[in-house]
Amino acid sequence: MSAVLKATGLVKSFGAFTAVNDVSFTVNDGEALAIIGPNGAGKSTLFDLLTGRKTPDRGEVQLFGESVGHLKPWKRVKRGLGRSFQVSSVFPTFTAEENVQIGLMLASGRTWNAFARATETQKDEAAALLAKVGLADKKDVAASDLSHGDQRTLELAVALSTRPKLLLLDEPTAGMGREESRECLTLIRNIAASESMPIVFVEHDMNVVFSFATRVMVLVAGQVLIDGEPEVVRKDQRVKEAYFGEDI
Ligand code: ADP
Numbered sequence: 001m002s003a004v005l006k007a008t009g010l011v012k013s014f015g016a017f018t019a020v021n022d023v024s025f026t027v028n029d030g031e032a033l034a035i036i037g038p039n040g041a042g043k044s045t046l047f048d049l050l051t052g053r054k055t056p057d058r059g060e061v062q063l064f065g066e067s068v069g070h071l072k073p074w075k076r077v078k079r080g081l082g083r084s085f086q087v088s089s090v091f092p093t094f095t096a097e098e099n100v101q102i103g104l105m106l107a108s109g110r111t112w113n114a115f116a117r118a119t120e121t122q123k124d125e126a127a128a129l130l131a132k133v134g135l136a137d138k139k140d141v142a143a144s145d146l147s148h149g150d151q152r153t154l155e156l157a158v159a160l161s162t163r164p165k166l167l168l169l170d171e172p173t174a175g176m177g178r179e180e181s182r183e184c185l186t187l188i189r190n191i192a193a194s195e196s197m198p199i200v201f202v203e204h205d206m207n208v209v210f211s212f213a214t215r216v217m218v219l220v221a222g223q224v225l226i227d228g229e230p231e232v233v234r235k236d237q238r239v240k241e242a243y244f245g246e247d248i
């Protein structure tokens with residue numbers, strides 16, 4: 001079985017500071033990999049290296065067995081890499097439906113502008129995607145007028161609009177309460193399962209992590225401390241220490 005995503009020896013420094021320091025890992029079919037670690041551990045930087053938003057100083061990223069290190073973010077999206085970011089990236093003045101339509105148009109190689117609107121098929125697809133994430137009744141609401149949780153959910157719909165084969169989610173539940181986080185992850189997990197799509201996600205709430213991940217990788221100071229079965233990671237003394245005695 002070839003890996004869906006394979007990172008080998010990734011390194012990224014900012015000046016003298018090395019944010020990602022020789023990180024290697026693999027994502028296989030059917031996995032829900034949680035990447036956890038203290039603030040500043042390098043999780044978002046690692047995601048940026050995977051998605052192509054940042055270029056590694058060293059190392060390689062393979063998607064479905066092919067090296068994508070030279071590819072711009074958008075080309076990686078075309079190869080099946082769906083993503084959403086820690087910082088919200090929806091277009092605030094556009095409606096929920098328009099945001100998804102823009103994603104669909106980009107996925108089909110067209111750029112949204114005032115003269116090139118979505119096709120009827122794309123409008124139907126956008127409506128179906130909004131229904132899938134539970135935002136059908138808010139399709140005409142401007143993204144900026146949606147609640148924080150709904151904005152994050154809209155981002156998920158936009159990420160899905162590119163028809164990903166693998167989903168990378170950097171803190172998809174950032175800023176949500178515990179119950180809302182749980183609902184959002186349940187939604188993500190159900191969608192991932194129904195589309196047989198592996199996911200890689202960063203999440204702070206350890207209860208959420210350990211109830212959703214099939215594998216957990218702990219990043220500390222830019223390095224992989226441990227990568228394995230959730231139960232093994234949870235019991236690891238070094239992980240407990242990395243969290244300064246926090247109860248995980
Ligand atoms: P995490 O997502 O795990 O909280 P980040 O990847 O955002 O961590 O950051 C890792 C470290 O790299 C932090 O110390 C952060 O300050 C630093 N860092 C991130 N981006 C930059 C940048 N563009 N320039 C300088 N330092 C950065």
Ligand code: MG
Nearest residue numbers: 043044045086
């Ligand atoms: Mg981060």
